[in-house]
Amino acid sequence: xxxxxxxxxxxxxxxxxxxxxxxxxxxxxxxxxxxxxxxxxxxxxxxxxxxxxxxxxxxxxxxxxxxxxxxxxxxxxxxxxxxxxxxxxxxxxxxxxxxxxxxxxxxxxxxxxxxxxxxxxxxxxxxxxxxxxxxxxxxxxxxxxxxxxxxxxxxxxxxxxxxxxxxxxxxxxxxxxxxxxxxxxxxxxxxxxxxxxxxxxxxxxxxxxxxxxxxxxxxxxxxxxxxxxxxxxxxxxxxxxxxxxxxxxxxxxxxxxxxxxxxxxxxxxxxxxxxxxxxxxxxxxxxx
Amino acid sequence: xxxxxxxxxxxxxxxxxxxxxxxxxxxxxxxxxxxxxxxxxxxxxxxxxxxxxxxxxxxxxxxxxxxxxxxxxxxxxxxxxxxxxxxxxxxxxxxxxxxxxxxxxxxxxxxxxxxxxxxxxxxxxxxxxxxxxxxxxxxxxxxxxxxxxxxxxxxxxxxxxxxxxxxxxxxxxxxxxxxxxxxxxxxxxxxxxxxxxxxxxxxxxxxxxxxxxxxxxxxxxxxxxxxxxxxxxxxxxxxxxxxxxxxxxxxxxxxxxxxxxxxxxxxxxxxxxxxxxxxxxxxxxxxxxxxxxxxxxxxxxxxxxxxxxxxxxxxxxxxxxxxxxxxxxxxxxxxxxxxxxxxxxxxxxxxxxxxxxxxxxxxx
Numbered sequence: 001x002x003x004x005x006x007x008x009x010x011x012x013x014x015x016x017x018x019x020x021x022x023x024x025x026x027x028x029x030x031x032x033x034x035x036x037x038x039x040x041x042x043x044x045x046x047x048x049x050x051x052x053x054x055x056x057x058x059x060x061x062x063x064x065x066x067x068x069x070x071x072x073x074x075x076x077x078x079x080x081x082x083x084x085x086x087x088x089x090x091x092x093x094x095x096x097x098x099x100x101x102x103x104x105x106x107x108x109x110x111x112x113x114x115x116x117x118x119x120x121x122x123x124x125x126x127x128x129x130x131x132x133x134x135x136x137x138x139x140x141x142x143x144x145x146x147x148x149x150x151x152x153x154x155x156x157x158x159x160x161x162x163x164x165x166x167x168x169x170x171x172x173x174x175x176x177x178x179x180x181x182x183x184x185x186x187x188x189x190x191x192x193x194x195x196x197x198x199x200x201x202x203x204x205x206x207x208x209x210x211x212x213x214x215x216x217x218x219x220x221x222x223x224x225x226x227x228x229x230x231x232x233x234x235x236x237x238x239x240x241x242x243x244x245x246x247x248x249x250x251x252x253x254x255x256x257x258x259x260x261x262x263x264x265x266x267x268x269x270x271x272x273x274x275x276x277x278x279x280x281x282x283x284x285x286x287x288x
Numbered sequence: 289x290x291x292x293x294x295x296x297x298x299x300x301x302x303x304x305x306x307x308x309x310x311x312x313x314x315x316x317x318x319x320x321x322x323x324x325x326x327x328x329x330x331x332x333x334x335x336x337x338x339x340x341x342x343x344x345x346x347x348x349x350x351x352x353x354x355x356x357x358x359x360x361x362x363x364x365x366x367x368x369x370x371x372x373x374x375x376x377x378x379x380x381x382x383x384x385x386x387x388x389x390x391x392x393x394x395x396x397x398x399x400x401x402x403x404x405x406x407x408x409x410x411x412x413x414x415x416x417x418x419x420x421x422x423x424x425x426x427x428x429x430x431x432x433x434x435x436x437x438x439x440x441x442x443x444x445x446x447x448x449x450x451x452x453x454x455x456x457x458x459x460x461x462x463x464x465x466x467x468x469x470x471x472x473x474x475x476x477x478x479x480x481x482x483x484x485x486x487x488x489x490x491x492x493x494x495x496x497x498x499x500x501x502x503x504x505x506x507x508x509x510x511x512x513x514x515x516x517x518x519x520x521x522x523x524x525x526x527x528x529x530x531x532x533x534x535x536x537x538x539x540x541x542x543x544x545x546x547x548x549x550x551x552x553x554x555x556x557x558x559x560x561x562x563x564x565x566x567x568x569x570x571x572x573x574x575x576x577x578x579x580x581x582x583x584x585x586x587x588x589x590x591x592x593x594x595x596x597x598x599x600x601x602x603x604x605x606x607x608x609x610x611x612x613x614x615x616x617x618x619x620x621x622x623x624x625x626x627x628x629x630x631x632x633x634x635x636x637x638x639x640x641x642x643x644x645x646x647x648x649x650x651x652x
Contacts (some may be wrong), residue, residue, distance in 0.1 A: 186342050187375035189362040189441065191389035203387075205379050 005247070009064060048254055056259035065260075069267070069269025072240040075154075075229075076222040079161040083218050087166045087226050091122075092203075095180070106174075108227035109167050121231045124163070126170055128232065152234035159230040165221060169214035176210020212279060220268050240264050292354075294339065294444050294474050295319040299311045299348035301334055308334050311499040312348070316444070316478065319472050321378035325524070326486040326497035332480045332584050333372075335497075336446050340369050342593065352444055363392075368437035369446040373453075376421040382408070382432050383417035389440040408436040410469065427458050440470070443474045451486065463489055481624045484524045488512060498521045517641040523570035528574070530567045531642065535560050541634040547607055549585050552634040559639055566642025573636035576601060576628050578621065584631030587611060589624050603630060 043049040061063065094105050112120060127133045128151040138144040150156050180203065188198035204211075226241030240260060247257035292315050308331045324332040336345035339350060340495075341362035349358045357365050367597050368389070376385050383404060388430050390400045408414050410522070411431040416643040430450060437445055447466075451459045455456055467490050470477045481487055488508040496503040496511060503560050504516040515521035518529045532546035540553045544565055551567070561563040580586075587603035589608070601622075603611045613630060 126468060181373075181375065183373060183375045185370055186362070187369070187371055187377070188388070190342065190367075191436065192363045192371045192392040193388075194361075194363055197392060201392075202377060262384055 014097075014274055032076055034261055037128055037255055038262050040255045042253050042255050046252070053255075056255045057263070059256060060263055061258060064105060068238055068240055068243050069263075072237065072264075073163070073267075075157065075237070076219055079165065080219050082158065082162045082217055083166050083169045084211065084215065086162065087169030087214060087218075088173050088207075090166075091210065092177050092207065094170065094174045095177035095207045099288060106171075109170060113167075118227060118231075120164070121160055121228055124156070124160050129161075138148060138189040141177040141288055151232065152236060154233070154237060157229050157233040159236050160232040161222050161225060164228060165264075166223065168217040169211075172214035173207060173210040174206040178188045182204050208279065212276070215271055215275065219272065223264060291318045293320075293352070294478070295349075296335070296339070297349045297352040297481060299335065299338060299345045299353070301338065301343065301345050301349070302341045303330075308347070308500055309617075310502075312502060314495065314502065314505065315558065316383075316476060318476055319474050319492060320496060320503050320603050321467070321477045321479065321492045322497045323481060323491035323493070324489040325481060325484060327482055327523070331500045333448055333622050334368070334495050336448055336478065338482055339444070340367055340370075340446055341365050345429065350560055355483075357430060364613075366443040367446055368440050368442040369448065370433045371435050372448045372449045372450070374421075374433040376429055376432055376436070376640045378421055380420075380423070381417065382413065382424070384420050385421065385432055386436045386439050388436065391519075393440075402441055405434075406437045407610050410438075410472070411435045426454055426507075427462065430454065430462065434469070438473060439477065439558045442475065444478055447477060447479045449480050449482070459486070466490065488524075494524075496524060498523070514638060515568055515640055518566050518568060521570075521638070523641050525568070526612070527568040527570045529640070529642070530569070530609075531612075532565060533566065534563050534565050537561055543583070546585065549606075551637070552583050552629070553637040554635050556639055565639050569632055569637045571600070571612040571614040572598070573634060574630050576603070576615075576622065576630050578628060580628075581631055582628050584629050585611070586627065586629055589622050589626045589628055592624055603628065628645050 009267070022090070037048065038056055039052050040048040041053050041055070060069075094102060094259065096237070097105065125132075129135075130147040130149055132151070134150065135147045136143070137150070139146075170213045178222050184202050184206070185198050188202045193201060223239075224241040224244075226239060226243075227244045229237045229239045229242055244260045244264070247253045294316040294631075296312050296314045299309050300307070314337055320386050325334065334343060338345050339373050340358070341360060341364075345358065349356055351357065352365060352367065364461045369595040377388065380388070386404045386407060389404060389517075392651075405414070405588055408417065411429050411434055413435065414429065416432075419485065421432065424432065426563050432454075434448070435449075450466075451462050454462060463486060466477070466479075479487075479490065488511075491508055493505065494508055494511045495505050504511055504520045506514075506516075511520060511524050515524060516526065518527075520531060521527035524627070530544075530551070532544040532551065534542050534547045535550070537555060537560075538545040540555050542553050542559065542565070544551050544553055544567060553565070553567050576589075585605055587605050589601055590604045591602040592599065598616060600612060600614045603613060605611055611630065
């Protein structure tokens with residue numbers, strides 16, 4: 001989109017003007033507001049008073065809150081690893097299906113999104129609870145003897161997170177693998193590479209942008225998704241997301257919630273920056 | 289032909305309902321430059337993919353240097369392919385692309401360096417090691433693809449229309465270079481093209497393929513001057529095909545009656561008096577005159593055009609069939625619409641197997 005009209009305004013710019021305006025009002029402005037909020041002081045009853053302070057940030061450094069960050073990070077990393085292990089092969093093989101099956105599979109992946117994620121999490125409760133569907137199945141098959149009591153445990157939260165986020169990885173990898181020139185794999189085989197070797201030297205490298213953007217797309221939400229930990233984890237698993245929500249909605253400490261959000265954002269950006277440095281992939285699938 | 293390096297035995301292959309290869313058998317000698325010539329869809333690429341192992345035949349066997357490799361995975365075969373779209377690894381620079389096969393085979397680093405530099409010099413790409421494929425021109429990518437294949441010293445090098453994407457001038461230049469490279473390396477080249485000129489220019493033998501069968505296998509001379517079938521005559525030599533009845537045999541020449549007129553054709557013993565015969569005459573061998581002779585066909589000039597230094601005339605015969613005549617230069621002593629007479633030297637017309645005569649259209 002480098003063409004210009006006679007007045008010298010690039011067409012591309014005019015076309016994407018609504019996008020810029022949208023970003024300005026709905027992303028940038030709230031973000032600035034949040035950053036400002038994080039330096040203000042909580043009012044006695046409602047809202048904030050305009051007294052600039054660093055107390056909110058100092059507060060985060062207490063061990064309780066640091067531990068929450070650490071737990072969130074740990075959970076996010078576990079989830080992303082599991083998402084890669086399940087989502088990558090899925091997206092990869094999906095790209096090799098015939099076009100009819102590609103359409104069918106993406107349909108199946110899309111359907112859950114028509115239902116609220118919250119409701120889908122309640123579905124997991126039915127599966128996980130004592131003597132729920134999973135227990136009945138496992139005991140019916142004589143694999144386990146007693147109910148597993150999976151609900152309100154760490155694994156339940158992990159399963160819920162992976163379930164909620166894996167489609168993003170699948171679609172990111174799929175769109176990368178879909179574009180791949182499979183004759184390159186044939187060329188690798190022709191030059192003496194075994195299927196596995198060809199995969200690691202060619203396919204994986206060329207689908208890296210998809211994998212990477214899948215990681216970004218799933219890592220960020222898995223740091224912040226609070227309702228999954230709340231619903232499937234009871235109160236046992238406290239994450240930054242839940243903490244922010246609690247501070248905002250229950251404790252009504254807006255500045256502290258804002259400060260937590262800012263730190264979370266910086267932390268996430270930092271990790272992604274580091275990740276991109278390490279993997280040396282410059283372009284992300286679907287990003288710039 | 290040297291010792292046999294590659295043998296195909298009764299190769300058959302179908303894709304879903306369509307039978308693409310209908311029993312291909314061929315023996316290829318060591319050091320040959322053999323070209324598979326045929327229109328797109330004739331099965332030549334499938335044949336090549338079966339040799340490289342990227343496709344499995346439904347029936348038949350592939351032998352490489354005497355060893356049955358039919359069941360062998362592509363990475364275990366001592367053949368390399370230059371792909372039509374080059375298939376260079378976009379995430380590797382020229383050096384790593386060329387070194388790929390050697391690295392996979394765990395060749396010592398120093399040896400890799402030597403061999404890669406050597407072949408890059410051979411394809412005149414020294415100094416380009418660090419470039420990425422995206423930074424190269426089409427011709428340069430082509431050379432990298434060739435270098436990447438020959439660096440492994442395969443027993444047979446398979447080239448799938450490697451020059452198809454290049455412009456005419458570059459293609460001519462690369463033809464010469466490929467030929468030079470083949471002589472220097474002594475590797476058997478199995479080359480695929482749909483361009484008859486390219487095939488005749490480069491090959492020691494040509495395999496004309498059509499609709500999943502081998503129409504004719506022979507040297508460029510044989511294929512050009514002695515086409516076995518009307519298809520080969522038309523595809524390779526742009527020949528005119530005529531059908532008539534043999535009426536007389538005399539001193540190595542057959543007289544053939546077409547309608548009420550008589551033409552002559554070289555007698556190769558394949559037709560006897562009283563039989564129907566199919567004759568191929570190339571356009572440049574047809575003499576167009578205004579005077580009537582005892583042997584020859586009357587026609588009307590329908591169209592004249594000038595291309596590639598040749599004057600091309602489309603003539604319409606009495607029975608409504610079109611005949612193409614061409615000659616060097618632009619001067620013709622006849623105009624469009626003129627009645628003319630066309631004839632040829634007996635040795636310029638050959639008998640061909642005309643079983644596929646119908647439905648074949650001359651190329652170009």
